[in-house]
Amino acid sequence: MASILLITASPYGSSSRGAQLAMQAVTNLQAQNPRLTLIERDLSALADATIHSGYSDALIGGHSHDAEVFALSEHLIRELEDAAYLIVATPMHNYTVPATLKMWIDFVLRYGRSFAPVDGIKTGLLKDRPTLVxxxxxxxxxxxxxxxxxxxxxxxxDVLATVGVRDLKFVYLDGLVNPARAEQVAADGAQSIAMDPVFGAKVMA
Structure with a gap:
């Protein structure tokens, strides 16, 4: 069954402003297609995960995809592989992605499984899908x-394109440290999603 993969990378999880806005998009998609299931991936569960030497050795050694050392990586890749839509709610930490999202990236970008070199360029092996960040x-x-x-x-x-995901829309809720700005930014973000041709609310004639 087709699914929506919702990834949340905030330490506040589903209560973060970004996750709440992302759920608006989920609600819209499921209103259009009630058969879409929701897969929620809270990346706080990866806080203790790491790429250890055994994992690296298995990559270099060309171990099969079902090797135990790849179990977490394979599970995360399959979640993405099976998703008709990808929604990522993430804070910006020190100008870039938070550590838990970086760990998800390191497990999902796997040589020979989600990407492979073509003429020296890392090329995605997964299908593209509409993605909201x-x-x-x-x-x-x-x-x-x-x-x-x-x-x-x-x-x-760049990293999503590496696995084949290029259909991206970014929505920014920034300047949130200013309470006076935060409410307006949240309203603008909600409006941006509502008007989106894929993730927006469809008005019935």
């Missing part, structure tokens, strides 16, 4: 008034 940040990281570097957007676009 909701980024939250205390500072202003988007638009003409950007006050700090953004190493998240380009990086995340």
């Amino acid at each position: 909701v980024v939250t940040a205390g500072g202003i990281v988007s638009g003409a008034g950007r006050l700090q570097p953004d190493h998240l957007t380009g990086y995340l676009a």
